[in-house]
Amino acid sequence: xxxxxxxxxxxxxxxxxxxxxxxxxxxxxxxxxxxxxxxxxxxxxxxxxxxxxxxxxxxxxxxxxxxxxxxxxxxxxxxxxxxxxxxxxxxxxxxxxxxxxxxxxxxxxxxxxxxxxxxxxxxxxxxxxxxxxxxxxxxxxxxxxxxxxxxxxxxxxxxxxxxxx
Numbered sequence: 001x002x003x004x005x006x007x008x009x010x011x012x013x014x015x016x017x018x019x020x021x022x023x024x025x026x027x028x029x030x031x032x033x034x035x036x037x038x039x040x041x042x043x044x045x046x047x048x049x050x051x052x053x054x055x056x057x058x059x060x061x062x063x064x065x066x067x068x069x070x071x072x073x074x075x076x077x078x079x080x081x082x083x084x085x086x087x088x089x090x091x092x093x094x095x096x097x098x099x100x101x102x103x104x105x106x107x108x109x110x111x112x113x114x115x116x117x118x119x120x121x122x123x124x125x126x127x128x129x130x131x132x133x134x135x136x137x138x139x140x141x142x143x144x145x146x147x148x149x150x151x152x153x154x155x156x157x158x159x160x161x162x163x164x165x
Contacts, residue, residue: 011077023070034060087139089160091126096159
C-alpha cells in the first residue's frame, strides 16, 4: 500500500507495477486512441460547434493530467513490503474504529493514498486528520484527531489488518 512521508510515497511492488502499467497504457495506446478521436472530429468541419471534438479534447486534458500525477507519484515512490499484521495502524491497513468508545458507532476504512480508493471500501489518506490521528496506534488503544471545527474527536481502534484487495 502507500505511506507518504514528505514527498516519498511507499508502495508495495504490486501497487507500483499496477500504477506503472497504467502510466504505460496512458502514454502509449490511450494517447493514440485520443489523437484518432480528435482527428476524426476535426474532419467533421467547424470546430466551434463540434461537440465530439470538444469532448475528445477534454478527455485528452484529463488523461494528460493523470499522466502527470502518475509520473510524479512513481518518481517519488519507494517500493517496500505490505504492512505487518501486528495490530498497529499503518498505511495499507483496513482499520475499524469506534467513535467515542461506542462499540455500536463504528467505521471501517482503508488507510491508503487515493490511488487505492475503490467502491468496495471507504479510503482515508494517512495525511487526513483521522489518518494522522490513528497512525501508529494499536488495537484497543484510544486515539484523537482534530475535526474541521477545531474540536477533538476520540476513537478506539477495534481492528487493524493488512488490506488484501
